[in-house]
Amino acid sequence: MAVEEVVVAVADFGPLASAAQLASVSSLLDRLPAHAExxxxxxxxxxxxxxxxxxxxxxxxxxxxxxxxxVFGPVVTVQRFTEESEAFRMANAVPQGLAASVWTRDHDRAMRASRALSTGIVRVNTHGTTVSEMPHGGVRHSGYGSDLSLAGLLDYTQAKHVML
Structure with missing residues (x-):
């Protein structure tokens, strides 16, 4: 996708959680390499x-x-790719895996992406929504286990198998 094709929508959201979080986001942006725009x-x-x-x-x-x-701030990065599989490899080649959003009109592509992306959550044509009935958690450096739902409750239990 050419940079000229990027469409930016107006976002309505509140402040970051703390001065430290704002400083962290600002610091990352201050250290951008020369090739980033x-x-x-x-x-x-x-x-x-x-x-x-x-x-x-x-x-x-x-x-x-x-x-x-x-980043944990309102920042999105844009990278070029030529093949869908390359985009999935790039997305999975980071230490984190909390959430991903897939934006497409193609149901098959959405399903391929959902299977290929190694994240705790994959949202299709939406982002940021969480419901208590569904587990919420990440993989790799983004966390272990889940909260919310039955999956979250199971983290507070210990199964024991007793056979007589």
Whole structure:
């Protein structure tokens, strides 16, 4: 996808959790390599609170710090790929695996992506929604186990098999 094809929607969200989180997001953005391009956003908003605008960074590479980090802020990076399978490999080639979003009109592609992406959650044509009936958790450096749902409750139990 060419950078010119990126569509940025207005996001409505609140502040980051703390000054430390805002500083962490800002620090990652301050250390962007020269080949990365800030399409929109990029700097914290003036005023009280810990507000950071939605930020889109294009031209990043797989080994860039921002690609390999969990930003925990309103930042998305854009990387080029030629084949669908390459996109899945790139997405899985990071230390984290909390959540993924797949945006497509193609049901088969959505199902392929859901199987291929190594994350605790895969959302199709949405992001950020969580319901208590479904488990929530990550893989690799994004956590172990789940909260919410029966899967989360099982973390507080210990199964014992007794056979007489």
């Amino acid at each position: 800030t399409i929109c956003g990029g700097t914290p908003l003036d005023g009280p609170g810990y507000f950071h605008p939605a930020t889109v960074i294009a031209g990043v590479r797989q080994d860039d710090e921002i690609t390999q980090s969990e």
